[in-house]
Amino acid sequence: MFAQHGYDGTIMDGVAKQCDVNKASIYYHHKDKATLYENVLTTLLNPIVDTVIKAVEAESDPVKKLHVHIKTFANSSARNPDFASILMREMASGGVSMPSRAREQMLRILFQLNLTLQLGEEQGIFKPSNPLIVHFMIIGTINLFIASIPFRNTPPKIDACNQLHNTNIDAASEQVCETIISSLLIH
Amino acid sequence: MFAQHGYDGTIMDGVAKQCDVNKASIYYHHKDKATLYENVLTTLLNPIVDTVIKAVEAESDPVKKLHVHIKTFANSSARNPDFASILMREMASGGVSMPSRAREQMLRILFQLNLTLQLGEEQGIFKPSNPLIVHFMIIGTINLFIASIPFRNTPPKIDACNQLHNTNIDAASEQVCETIISSLLIH
Amino acid sequence: MFAQHGYDGTIMDGVAKQCDVNKASIYYHHKDKATLYENVLTTLLNPIVDTVIKAVEAESDPVKKLHVHIKTFANSSARNPDFASILMREMASGGVSMPSRAREQMLRILFQLNLTLQLGEEQGIFKPSNPLIVHFMIIGTINLFIASIPFRNTPPKIDACNQLHNTNIDAASEQVCETIISSLLIH
Amino acid sequence: MFAQHGYDGTIMDGVAKQCDVNKASIYYHHKDKATLYENVLTTLLNPIVDTVIKAVEAESDPVKKLHVHIKTFANSSARNPDFASILMREMASGGVSMPSRAREQMLRILFQLNLTLQLGEEQGIFKPSNPLIVHFMIIGTINLFIASIPFRNTPPKIDACNQLHNTNIDAASEQVCETIISSLLIH
DNA sequence: TATGAATGAGAATTCATTCAT
DNA sequence: GATGAATGAATTCTCATTCAT
Known part of the structure; x- marks a missing residue:
C-alpha cells in the first residue's frame, strides 16, 4: 500500500483491513506509521540489494559484471514491483525523508557499480564514465x-x-544492457 | 508542495500559508484540492511539452532531432525540478490517478519520439528499437x-x-544523448 | 470539566459537546489539549489572585490584611469552586506539570502573605511564623x-x-481567620 | 502511579512495566483497573487510619488526644506521601468516585475527631467548634x-x-497543633 | 500463574471544505 | 474577492481488557 499510495496516502485502517488484523496489533509490533514504513522498506530493500551485489561479485569480467548488475536488478525489481514505486517516490521527495537504513542499502548498489566501472577502465575495456x-x-x-x-x-x-505491446522486462533490461555497455566499450 | 510532498502529503493549510493567502481564497479560485492539483499540473506540464515538441520539429535530421529532444527535455526539467518529482510520483502510482489532461501531454512527447525514431529507421540511420x-x-x-x-x-x-561532484544536468544529458544515440546508430 | 475530572479524565469530545461547539473549533483556537488546559487555568487563576492581592493592599493594618487575605481568597474560591479542585489536583501531582504561568500566579499570593506577616512582626503584633x-x-x-x-x-x-449541616464558606473562613490570627497574635 | 498521575492518568501498561510484571498478570489478580485502584487505596488507607485511631484512643486527655491525632496523622502521611496525593485528588473530584470502603475509613477519622472535641467541650476545656x-x-x-x-x-x-527552607513535617504539624489547639482552648 | 499477542472501543488530532461577513 | 471561524469526516494512536498457550 505504501508503494501504491505513498506514505501519506496509505491509511492505517486500510493496512489493518488488508492484512486482516486489528489496527492496534500493528501498533503493538510497530511503534508508529513511520516506523512501520521504515520496517517495510528495509524488508523490501535488503534482499534485492543483497541479490544484486552477490550476483555481481560472482562474476569477474567487467562486461559480465555490468550485464549481471543490470539484469539482476531488473529481475529483482520486476518480481517486486513495489520496490520500483517506493524508490521513485523516495526520489521524488528528494529522498529527504528516506530512512537512513534504506538509504545505505541503495548506496551499496551505487558503490558496487562504481567498482565495476573502475575495473573496466583499469583493464582498458571501458571508457571513463x-x-x-x-x-x-x-x-x-x-x-x-x-x-x-x-x-x-x-x-x-x-x-x-x-x-510495443510485446515488451517485457527481459527485453527492456536487455536493451538497457546493450545501450549502456555499447556506449561504454572501447571499440 | 505537490512535488515535494505528493498529493496526499500536501495540506491545504500549508499551501495557503506558503502562498500567504487565506485558505478560503484558494477554494474561491479552485473547486477543490483535486482540481487545484490538476491546474497546477497543467500549468507545469504544457510549456515543457510544447517546448520539446517545437524544438524537435525545428530540426530535420533524425540524429539532431533526437539530440534536441533529450537536451530540451533535460533543460526544461532542470529549470522546473518540480516537474521531475511530480512525474515520478505519478509513475509510481501507476499513473492511475493522473489527470487525463496531463496524461495526454506526456503521450505527445512519446509520439514525437516515435516519429523521430521511425524517421531514422526509414533513412537507414537508426537500428529498429x-x-x-x-x-x-x-x-x-x-x-x-x-x-x-x-x-x-x-x-x-x-x-x-x-x-562525481561536478556532474550537472548538461553533462548528464549529454551522456544520455551519447549513450542512446550511439546505441541506435548503424555504424 | 478539568476541575471535575482532571486533565486526563477530561475528554475533548465532552468539552466540545458541553460547549456546544465542534471539536475541531477548539483546535482552531487552542493548539492542543495541554494548551487549552493552560489557557483555562490562566483565565481562572488570574482574576482570583488579582482580587486577593488588591484587597490586601487596600488595607494597612496587618491583622486586617490577614483577615481580608483569607476572606477574599475564600470568597473568590467559593464563587469558583473549580479553582479549588484544580489547585488540589495540581498539588496532588506535585505541581510538576503545572503550567508556569499558573505557578507564578500562585506564588504571588504566597509573597503577599509573606509581606503581611513580616509587617505584623515588625510592628510587634505577630509572633514569628x-x-x-x-x-x-x-x-x-x-x-x-x-x-x-x-x-x-x-x-x-x-x-x-x-x-455541621449549617456550615457555609463564610462560617468556615471566619473560623480559619480566628484560628490563624489568634495563634499569631501576641497577647 | 495513581497518586502521581491520578486514576485516569494511570496507564495499565505503565503499571505493569513499573512492577516488572506482565500486564495480563495484573488482571489475573485484580478484576479491572477500578478494582485495582480500590485495592491499592484500601491497602494504603487502612493502616494510616488504624494508627491514628489507636493512638488517639490511647490518650485520655482531650488536648493530648488532639495533639496525638494531628501528629500521628501527619507522620503517617509523611511516611506515605501517596496518601496525601490520592486524598487530595479524591477531594478534588468531590469524592464522588471514591470507593466506599475508602470513604468509610476517612469518616472514621472524622468521627474520632468529633469524639475528642466533644469530650473537650464536656470537660469545659474546649470552646464549641x-x-x-x-x-x-x-x-x-x-x-x-x-x-x-x-x-x-x-x-x-x-x-x-x-x-522557609528548613521546614519539615514535624515543624509543620507542630505549628498546626499549636494553632488549632490554642484556638480551641478556653483561656 | 504467567505471558506475548490480539482487539474493540475510544480519544486526540488533522484536514478538506464551507459559512458568514 | 478576501477572510476568520466553523465543521464533519477522517486518521493516527491509545488503552483497558481478553485470548491462547
Missing part, C-alpha cells in the same frame, strides 16, 4: 519501466500504437 | 537525475566518493 | 472545604451526624 | 504540605525566599 549517471540510467529506466506497467495498461493503451 | 524503452530511458534517467539532487546533497554525499 | 505553613493552612483548609462540598452532600451525609 | 472544619484544617494543611514537597523543590524554589 560517470558512475552516478550510469546508475541513474539503470535504475531510472528500469524503475520507470516497471512502475509504469499499470499506466501503460490503462486505456488508451500506448503500447497499441505500434509494436 | 522500442520507442517506449527509449522514452523511459530518457525521462527515467533525466527525472531521476534531477529529482535526486537534494538526495545527493544530503550527507553522506555520494558524489564525494569520486569525481 | 512560617509563612509557607500559614499559606498552606489557608488554602489547604479553604480548598478542601470547597472541593468537598459534593462529597459532603453525598450520602451518608457526614454533616448529618451533628450540627 | 465545628469538627468538620477542624478536620479539614488538619488534613487540608497536612496533605497540602506533603503533596507540595515536589512543587516546592521545583525551581524557582519558593522556600528560598526566606527562612
Whole structure:
C-alpha cells in the first residue's frame, strides 16, 4: 500500500483491513506509521540489494559484471514491483525523508557499480564514465519501466500504437544492457 | 508542495500559508484540492511539452532531432525540478490517478519520439528499437537525475566518493544523448 | 470539566459537546489539549489572585490584611469552586506539570502573605511564623472545604451526624481567620 | 502511579512495566483497573487510619488526644506521601468516585475527631467548634504540605525566599497543633 | 500463574471544505 | 474577492481488557 499510495496516502485502517488484523496489533509490533514504513522498506530493500551485489561479485569480467548488475536488478525489481514505486517516490521527495537504513542499502548498489566501472577502465575495456549517471540510467529506466506497467495498461493503451505491446522486462533490461555497455566499450 | 510532498502529503493549510493567502481564497479560485492539483499540473506540464515538441520539429535530421529532444527535455526539467518529482510520483502510482489532461501531454512527447525514431529507421540511420524503452530511458534517467539532487546533497554525499561532484544536468544529458544515440546508430 | 475530572479524565469530545461547539473549533483556537488546559487555568487563576492581592493592599493594618487575605481568597474560591479542585489536583501531582504561568500566579499570593506577616512582626503584633505553613493552612483548609462540598452532600451525609449541616464558606473562613490570627497574635 | 498521575492518568501498561510484571498478570489478580485502584487505596488507607485511631484512643486527655491525632496523622502521611496525593485528588473530584470502603475509613477519622472535641467541650476545656472544619484544617494543611514537597523543590524554589527552607513535617504539624489547639482552648 | 499477542472501543488530532461577513 | 471561524469526516494512536498457550 505504501508503494501504491505513498506514505501519506496509505491509511492505517486500510493496512489493518488488508492484512486482516486489528489496527492496534500493528501498533503493538510497530511503534508508529513511520516506523512501520521504515520496517517495510528495509524488508523490501535488503534482499534485492543483497541479490544484486552477490550476483555481481560472482562474476569477474567487467562486461559480465555490468550485464549481471543490470539484469539482476531488473529481475529483482520486476518480481517486486513495489520496490520500483517506493524508490521513485523516495526520489521524488528528494529522498529527504528516506530512512537512513534504506538509504545505505541503495548506496551499496551505487558503490558496487562504481567498482565495476573502475575495473573496466583499469583493464582498458571501458571508457571513463560517470558512475552516478550510469546508475541513474539503470535504475531510472528500469524503475520507470516497471512502475509504469499499470499506466501503460490503462486505456488508451500506448503500447497499441505500434509494436510495443510485446515488451517485457527481459527485453527492456536487455536493451538497457546493450545501450549502456555499447556506449561504454572501447571499440 | 505537490512535488515535494505528493498529493496526499500536501495540506491545504500549508499551501495557503506558503502562498500567504487565506485558505478560503484558494477554494474561491479552485473547486477543490483535486482540481487545484490538476491546474497546477497543467500549468507545469504544457510549456515543457510544447517546448520539446517545437524544438524537435525545428530540426530535420533524425540524429539532431533526437539530440534536441533529450537536451530540451533535460533543460526544461532542470529549470522546473518540480516537474521531475511530480512525474515520478505519478509513475509510481501507476499513473492511475493522473489527470487525463496531463496524461495526454506526456503521450505527445512519446509520439514525437516515435516519429523521430521511425524517421531514422526509414533513412537507414537508426537500428529498429522500442520507442517506449527509449522514452523511459530518457525521462527515467533525466527525472531521476534531477529529482535526486537534494538526495545527493544530503550527507553522506555520494558524489564525494569520486569525481562525481561536478556532474550537472548538461553533462548528464549529454551522456544520455551519447549513450542512446550511439546505441541506435548503424555504424 | 478539568476541575471535575482532571486533565486526563477530561475528554475533548465532552468539552466540545458541553460547549456546544465542534471539536475541531477548539483546535482552531487552542493548539492542543495541554494548551487549552493552560489557557483555562490562566483565565481562572488570574482574576482570583488579582482580587486577593488588591484587597490586601487596600488595607494597612496587618491583622486586617490577614483577615481580608483569607476572606477574599475564600470568597473568590467559593464563587469558583473549580479553582479549588484544580489547585488540589495540581498539588496532588506535585505541581510538576503545572503550567508556569499558573505557578507564578500562585506564588504571588504566597509573597503577599509573606509581606503581611513580616509587617505584623515588625510592628510587634505577630509572633514569628512560617509563612509557607500559614499559606498552606489557608488554602489547604479553604480548598478542601470547597472541593468537598459534593462529597459532603453525598450520602451518608457526614454533616448529618451533628450540627455541621449549617456550615457555609463564610462560617468556615471566619473560623480559619480566628484560628490563624489568634495563634499569631501576641497577647 | 495513581497518586502521581491520578486514576485516569494511570496507564495499565505503565503499571505493569513499573512492577516488572506482565500486564495480563495484573488482571489475573485484580478484576479491572477500578478494582485495582480500590485495592491499592484500601491497602494504603487502612493502616494510616488504624494508627491514628489507636493512638488517639490511647490518650485520655482531650488536648493530648488532639495533639496525638494531628501528629500521628501527619507522620503517617509523611511516611506515605501517596496518601496525601490520592486524598487530595479524591477531594478534588468531590469524592464522588471514591470507593466506599475508602470513604468509610476517612469518616472514621472524622468521627474520632468529633469524639475528642466533644469530650473537650464536656470537660469545659474546649470552646464549641465545628469538627468538620477542624478536620479539614488538619488534613487540608497536612496533605497540602506533603503533596507540595515536589512543587516546592521545583525551581524557582519558593522556600528560598526566606527562612522557609528548613521546614519539615514535624515543624509543620507542630505549628498546626499549636494553632488549632490554642484556638480551641478556653483561656 | 504467567505471558506475548490480539482487539474493540475510544480519544486526540488533522484536514478538506464551507459559512458568514 | 478576501477572510476568520466553523465543521464533519477522517486518521493516527491509545488503552483497558481478553485470548491462547
